[in-house]
Amino acid sequence: MGKAKKKTGKGRLDKYYKLAKEQGYRARSAFKLIQLNKKYDFLESARCCIDLCAAPGGWLQVASKYMPTNSVIVGVDLVPIKPIPRVVTFVADITTVHCRNLLRGELKDWKADVVLHDGAPNVGTAWVQDAYAQSELVLMSLKLAVGFLAKGGTFITKVFRSADYNNLIWVFSQLFAKVEATKPPSSRDVSAEIFVVCREFLAPKHIDPKFLDPKHVFKDPGSALSGHDKGSSANNALANVFQPEKKRRRRDGYDDGDYTLFTKTSASEFVHNSEPVSVLGLANKITFETEEEKRWLGLGITTPDIKVNFEDLKVLGKGDFKALLKWRIAVREELGLEVRTKPTAEFTEAVEISEVVDEEQQIQEELERRNAEAAAKEKRSRRRTNEIKTKTIQRLQLQMTAPLDIGLEQNDASLSMGQDDDVFDLVNTQRELRKRGGISKLVSDEEMPSDEEEEVEEMDGSEEEAVDSEEERERRISALEADLDSMYNAYREKAKERNAKYRVEAARKEKGQLEEWGGLKGEDDESGNDSSEDGGWEVVAAAKGVGDPSSDESDYDEPISGWKRKRANPAATKCNDAQPPSRATQVWFSQDIFKEVGEPDDDDEHEHEHVDMVSNSSLSLQDDQGDKSSASDFEIVPAESRGDTDMWDVDGDNVDQAKQAHIQTYGLTTAEAVTLAQQLVSRRTTKTHLLNDGFNRYSLNDKEGLPSWFLDNEAKHYKPNVPITKEAVAILRARQRALDSRPIKKIAEAKGRKKLRTAQRVERAIKRAEGVNATAEMSEREKAQQIEKLMRKGMAKGKKTEVKVIVAKGAHKGIKGRPRGVKGRYAMVDARMKKEVRAKKRSEKAKGNGGRRR
Ligand SMILES: C[S@@+](CC[C@H](N)C(=O)[O-])C[C@H]1O[C@@H](n2cnc3c(N)ncnc32)[C@H](O)[C@@H]1O
Structure with a gap:
């Protein structure tokens, strides 16, 4: 029960939770300090550190790991902390003098280089009091810190974004030269916590006690709740300290005089208010209470994302706010509050009609108007061309270009960018396809206006139509992209049918045997998808040198390349046998994703070429498959690749063991792995760094809505570049050379035979020597000579008697x-002898077999 709750609550069991578990940290918060230290680098040089509010001790563990060996680390908390090597801990309330005395007693004259504070008071009362208590605790920790910090020291504290946040920052900046607020990646987005890193403590001789007095620094929550005006509050002495008129106005998103920290606003207010942005800025939550508001919730535009966004506006990003504003416009349109701008032409006409002008002036104005229209149109089309060019270049760079003339002839010139018949212009291509009756089935004729209609539309040139055609264009583009996806799937299917290896891979993937490095799945990881996105583990895997997530794919990529050189464009050829494929088609099919597509059945000659070229490929699947028809595609079994596959064919729990075993058997097989191993050994990096590096820009890519061919392609090429060193390459080369120079099986057998013969000769010689020894007729000397002769003969290499x-x-x-x-x-x-001898042997053999042959 408790466990289930844990899973749903903020997704608590996230990657940091798992990492903390794996690395033996007592709390996932340890990673916050690790990440802060990575950014500001304060632990490695510190010799004394105080951790206020340290239980259960995650930060202390990090401090003890990163600080020099003989440094002093002291932790304090209300609750006891289990012992940590070379860390002293106390149970005390950091707001008390007793705590100060305990620390003084422990540190004597020592000054701390770093004071950490990750305290959180027992919350659960009203939000206002919680926020206030947190801010108060922060100020108390600062008060304690300044008593112990050395000049130039660092104070790190957790702060919550509340009305008091700016006041705290102001106080910090009075005492430290550098004050920065940061949110480490491991701090949950939904949490209002922020870490403030205060560096270079100024250590002033005298600190005004007001700076460290909550009464002076913060708003009094009591007065806040009772709605007292700030200026009239006797307790609130902020004015003395901060000159709030200048400093506090709207900095934290709350109006002065509004002491309610959590504000709800109705959806109607958001929709009807003429300043929607400030509504979003001021409120924490948008509510839907009235009947009408509830109806808005049911509208198609109110997606689940939008609903979630309305729940907590304070955690939203720019994109989310944009989405909310779009939603507002849509609702307003629905309510008839928002009307689209009328075409300018209409206004112009109305004005013209109402004005009384003489004919000449009218002509003049008409001319000017047309000139202006023409200029505007030209400007629009130039902008459009430029956009298309930019997009095309981006798509080319991302290998997203998709000439849709597959199977149709298209002039090579169509590849040139920015031209009317640009092959990458999906709309034009669509038009072209429709003309030729190609794949246009998927986009129905009703959806597509005829060319003439389009031309008329373009001639029109009014803003509204421009917008409409833009939408139409978007719609068509998405239809075409769907087209592209389905074509790609069709190719994959074909590839599957033709290519046994591909089929086996697909089957294995389906069975889940070949689990890619998508992260270690804990038993309590509910979201299967997450792991695949947490590509960080891929890097860790690479670091361990045990596999490349895409290596299986590349397995069947490699052999094809030679073939590809000969026949770059199989599918295109198939589609259009009579004609050579166009360049656009070649470019399209030269992409990696089509490497797997098999040779057309009727092209045997080339198929044989292909078979020859791939006959040494590395998978051993044909045996397993017993698929005779495809057997010729593959040859047998380099042991390495088999071992690799074995490694993946294990249950989740045994993966690590399998990896270990694999490494022990085959060693590290990639230069990346060797490089990382060297770095680990030479302590140039640590396991923690590698793990941290694992969470990089490749880790959390949003794959939603991207076409499958693009994702496939990206899986092969968009991955971290693990560095390699010359030494690592040299080591692997040397190992390969050593392998190459090892005797092959036959030589080993011949050597074995030779050894055996020598042993037999020696044995014979010994027997003869024993015989000689037993002879009574010979003198001892003669016996010795004879035996020596026999042994020499026995030891000597048997000389083949030459015939x-x-x-x-x-x-x-x-x-x-x-x-x-x-x-x-x-x-x-x-001359005849050879033949006769053979004939004789044959007949003897036949006789020996009796009648068995018959
Ligand atoms: C988020 S935990 C700290 C986690 C810690 N940084 C770690 O990595 O394990 C907050 C701690 O603050 C402690 N705390 C709250 N108020 C305190 C006070 N007045 N004095 C000492 N500790 C306090 C709580 O007991 C709690 O253990």
């Missing part, structure tokens, strides 16, 4: 016995 081959022709024909001039062993052969 001299004498062909029985010419002078040797028909002679019997040893031919003249031939010494040693010899064999007489004649």
Whole structure:
């Protein structure tokens, strides 16, 4: 029960929670200090650190890890802290003198280089009091800190964004040279907490006690609640300190005199108010209470995102506010409060009609008007062309370009940018396709005005139509993108059908056997998708040298490249057999995503070429598959790749063991892995750094709404570039060379045979020597000589007795016995002999087999 609650509450069990668990930190907040330290680098050089409100001790653990070995670390909290090596802890209330005395007793004359404060009072009362209590605690921690900080020291505190926030910042800036507020990535967005890093403590000789007195620094929450005017509040002495008229006006988004920290505003107010931005700025929440407001909630434009945004305006970003303002405009249009601007032409005409002018002046004005219109039109079209160019360039850079003339001839000139028939201009391409009856099925004719209609529209040139055609254009573009997606899926299907390896990969992915590095899934991770987005683990995986998430894909990429060089454009060829493919089509199909598409069935010759080229590819899947038809596509089994696959074929829990085993068996196999290993060994980096680096710009990419072909392509190429060093490459090369120079199997067998023969010879020699030894007739000396001779012979490499081959022709024909001039062993052969010997062997074999052959 408790667990389930934990999961839903703010998504508590996020990556930092898991990381903290994995790295043995007592609280996920440890990462906040790690990230703050990474940014401001204050722990490594500190020799004394005080952590106020330190329980359960996450920050203390970090301090103890990052600070020099012989530094002093003291932690204080209301609750006891379990012991941490080389950390002293007290139980005390940081707002009391007792706490100060305890610290003084521990530190003696020492001054602290760093004072940390991550305190949070027991909340749960009214919001106003909670916020006030937090601010008060911060001020108390500052009061304690200034008593112990060394000059130039650092004070880090957690602050909540409330009405008192600016006052606190002001006080900090009076005491420290540098004051910066920051929100580390590990601090949840929904939390109002911010960390203020105050550096270079000025250590003034005298500090005005008002700076550290909540009564002077903050608004009194009591008066806030009772609605007292600030100026009349006897308690509120801020005016003395801050000159609030100058400093406090609207800085924190609340009106002066408005002491309510949590403000609700009705949706009607937001919709009807002429200053919607300030409504958003002032309110915490927009409510929907009246019948009409509730009806707005049911409108299609009120998406779940919009509803969530209205819940807490203080955590929204710029984009969210924009969305809310758009929503407001839509609702106003619905209510008839907002009307679209009338075409300027209409106004112009009305004015013209109402004015009484003489004919000449009228002509003159008409001319001017037309000139202005023409200029405006030209300007618009120039801007449009430029936009298209920019988009095209961006798309080219992102490899998103999609010439849609697949299977149709298109002039090469169409690839040139900015021209009317620009192949990347989706609208034009669509038009072209429609003319040719290509893939236009997906975009119905009703949706598409005819060319003539479009021309008429363009001639018109009024603003409204420009807007409309823009919308129409957007709509068509999205239809075309859907087109593109479906085509891409069709290609993938085809590829699947034709390519056994691809099929096997897909099947394995479906089965979930080949789990990519999408993060370690804890049992309590509900969102399966999250992990795939948390690509940080990919980097960690790379760091461990155990695999590349896309390596499986690239496995079947590689062999194709050679083939691709010969036949860059298979699909295009298939679509248009008679004609050579256009350049646009080639460009399109030269993208990686089409590497897998198989050769058309009727093109056997090329298929063979392809087979030859890939015959040494690395997957061992054909055995598993038993797929005869595709067997020729692949050859067998380099052991490494099999091992790699084994590594992925394990259950979640055993992944780490499998990785370890893999590394032990095969070592680190990539230069990236070796580089990172070297850095780890030489302490140039730490595991924590690697883990932190894992959460980078690649980690949380929003993949929503992106076409699948783009995502596939991105999965291959948009990934972190792990650095490699020359040494790492050299190590791997040396290892490869060593591998290459190892004897191949046959040589090893031959050597084994040789060894065996030598052993047999020695054994024989020993036996003979024993025989000699046993002979009674020989003297001891003779025996010794004989045995030595035998052993020498036995140890010596057996010399192959050379047999001299004498062909029985010419002078040797028909002679019997040893031919003249031939010494040693010899064999007489004649031209027929070889054949006859073979025939004889064959017949003997046949006889030996009896009638079995028949
Ligand atoms: C968010 S936790 C601190 C977590 C800590 N930084 C860590 O990493 O483990 C806030 C702590 O402030 C402590 N606290 C609140 N008021 C305090 C006070 N007046 N004196 C001492 N500690 C206090 C609470 O007991 C609580 O343990």
